[in-house]
Amino acid sequence: MIERWALVSGLKGDLETYELIQRDLKKARGVTALFVLGDMIGPERNCDALLNRLQNPRRDELQPQCIYGWWEEQLLAEQGLRGEQKADALRLNQGEEVVSALLNAVDTYHLKWLSSLQFGFIELDCGLIHGSSADIGDNLTSETSPLILIDRLTRLDVNRLFTAHSTKQFHLELTGGGLDSQVKDLNGESQHKQKVSKQSIIGIGAGASYTIYDVGSDKTHFLTAVGQCNTPSKGFA
Amino acid sequence: MKHAVISCLHANLAAVKAVLNDIDQKGISDITCLGDLVGYGPQPNEVVDLVRELDIACCQGCWDEDIIEGLNACECSYPSQLAEKRGHLAHQWTAEQLTDINKDFLASLPTSIRRDRILFVHGSPNSQHEYLLPDMNAFAALERVEKAGADTLFCGHTHQPYVRDLKNGSIRVRLQNTSNHNAEEKEINLPMRKIVNAGSVGEPRHGSTNATYVIHDDVTGQVEIKEVVYDIGLTCQAIIDAGLPRIFAWRLSHGFEFAEQAEDASHVCER
Numbered sequence: 001m002i003e004r005w006a007l008v009s010g011l012k013g014d015l016e017t018y019e020l021i022q023r024d025l026k027k028a029r030g031v032t033a034l035f036v037l038g039d040m041i042g043p044e045r046n047c048d049a050l051l052n053r054l055q056n057p058r059r060d061e062l063q064p065q066c067i068y069g070w071w072e073e074q075l076l077a078e079q080g081l082r083g084e085q086k087a088d089a090l091r092l093n094q095g096e097e098v099v100s101a102l103l104n105a106v107d108t109y110h111l112k113w114l115s116s117l118q119f120g121f122i123e124l125d126c127g128l129i130h131g132s133s134a135d136i137g138d139n140l141t142s143e144t145s146p147l148i149l150i151d152r153l154t155r156l157d158v159n160r161l162f163t164a165h166s167t168k169q170f171h172l173e174l175t176g177g178g179l180d181s182q183v184k185d186l187n188g189e190s191q192h193k194q195k196v197s198k199q200s201i202i203g204i205g206a207g208a209s210y211t212i213y214d215v216g217s218d219k220t221h222f223l224t225a226v227g228q229c230n231t232p233s234k235g236f237a
Numbered sequence: 238m239k240h241a242v243i244s245c246l247h248a249n250l251a252a253v254k255a256v257l258n259d260i261d262q263k264g265i266s267d268i269t270c271l272g273d274l275v276g277y278g279p280q281p282n283e284v285v286d287l288v289r290e291l292d293i294a295c296c297q298g299c300w301d302e303d304i305i306e307g308l309n310a311c312e313c314s315y316p317s318q319l320a321e322k323r324g325h326l327a328h329q330w331t332a333e334q335l336t337d338i339n340k341d342f343l344a345s346l347p348t349s350i351r352r353d354r355i356l357f358v359h360g361s362p363n364s365q366h367e368y369l370l371p372d373m374n375a376f377a378a379l380e381r382v383e384k385a386g387a388d389t390l391f392c393g394h395t396h397q398p399y400v401r402d403l404k405n406g407s408i409r410v411r412l413q414n415t416s417n418h419n420a421e422e423k424e425i426n427l428p429m430r431k432i433v434n435a436g437s438v439g440e441p442r443h444g445s446t447n448a449t450y451v452i453h454d455d456v457t458g459q460v461e462i463k464e465v466v467y468d469i470g471l472t473c474q475a476i477i478d479a480g481l482p483r484i485f486a487w488r489l490s491h492g493f494e495f496a497e498q499a500e501d502a503s504h505v506c507e508r
């Protein structure tokens with residue numbers, strides 16, 4: 001059986017784009033799961049309609065499985081629902097106005113649902129997370145040092161890490177290499193060669209740019225949902 | 238020039254004095270301390286006083302941080318619930334004993350000290366609570382040194398001294414993205430780096446009861462791990478007199494408590 005996952009992030013309240021993606025997914029073959037990797041909310045527009053839809057999906061569409069992202073964390077922190085800190089990161093980077101815009105963009109009715117969301121999913125040997133387990137705002141891209149990427153995979157103990165925060169779409173496979181380690185302690189010396197395991201980091205994109213992952217073949221398809229007047233564009237297959 | 242690096246003194250005055258004496262006998266006057274001046278042991282003020290008096294450059298350890306911040310430190314520092322309970326007892330006792338001046342001193346310590354391409358930290362560059370064990374994933378270990386912008390990273394916190402050389406590293410990657418239809422491949426060569434764990438002066442857990450520290454020669458890059466015998470009986474008696482958990486005395490006189498090894502080497506405090 002074909003098993004394919006759709007991975008979406010960074011909708012920031014954009015219900016229209018979400019509907020376009022759902023429309024595309026209906027036509028795509030074999031998509032069995034839809035993962036929304038956070039940033040469902042943002043300060044640019046009112047997010048209530050999208051949040052309603054994610055919590056109450058239509059019967060004929062893929063049921064979204066959501067985790068929280070950087071924007072959700074900022075909102076929950078500001079509302080006192082995450083630790084002792086307020087939305088300090090947001091306040092520092094974008095100012096008080098954006099903090100209030102974010103508060104205005106989400107009805108407090110949704111806070112309960114948002115605070116119930118998980119930090120990430122582990123599916124098979126894959127980790128699905130907004131940034132990484134080191135930091136929800138971890139900006140992993142194809143330019144990130146492979147050492148950091150190996151560290152992030154190691155922390156979650158997965159072979160594939162799907163990440164969204166950078167908004168970039170990429171599939172970076174670790175294909176080989178190694179590192180010699182020599183340890184000396186009071187008992188003597190030991191040598192060890194650690195090989196690079198075959199692992200991948202996949203950036204899934206944001207907004208209308210989303211990703212379909214074919215579990216059986218380990219292939220990634222980078223797609224962009226577009227409105228009626230445009231023709232859909234497709235990444236490599 | 239040679240310099241000595243000590244860590245995890247843990248309020249064990251007899252061990253601290255013995256190690257400082259050993260360093261002095263070798264004609265070394267340059268000492269860096271990686272923190273954990275207090276905790277577990279019976280002489281927190283005496284040890285902090287001595288370090289202040291000798292003006293030893295110090296990083297802040299996990300215990301030093303917890304004593305001043307209150308126990309909001311992560312419980313994940315403790316490998317078991319029992320260890321955690323005992324740790325809390327020791328924390329409370331130490332917090333009561335420490336003078337305000339000594340608390341202020343611990344609060345003023347930096348989380349890292351840099352000397353050119355050498356970085357000194359307590360746990361890791363990420364956190365005072367992260368354990369860099371000798372068998373940690375080599376790439377993740379190298380990432381810690383690279384993140385620190387260092388050639389050599391000195392750490393403590395595990396109470397097990399070691400020197401780890403990471404070399405001849407490379408990583409091959411294949412990249413696909415939206416702009417390349419054919420995957421591009423590249424190979425990255427990794428730099429050679431060193432991690433030195435200074436062990437523990439006052440709470441050794443490397444398999445023997447001796448205090449440990451390291452001597453670093455910054456010309457040759459050589460690191461020697463040193464063991465120093467000290468009067469354990471003196472410290473054990475002081476632990477019992479202070480009313481601290483007896484297990485701390487037992488642990489010092491046996492040198493190792495299997496149950497209290499960190500289970501997850503790459504664990505990072507999410508606090």
Ligand SMILES: [Zn+2]
Nearest residue numbers: 245273394396
């Ligand atoms: Zn320690």
Ligand SMILES: [Zn+2]
Nearest residue numbers: 273299300394
């Ligand atoms: Zn420590």
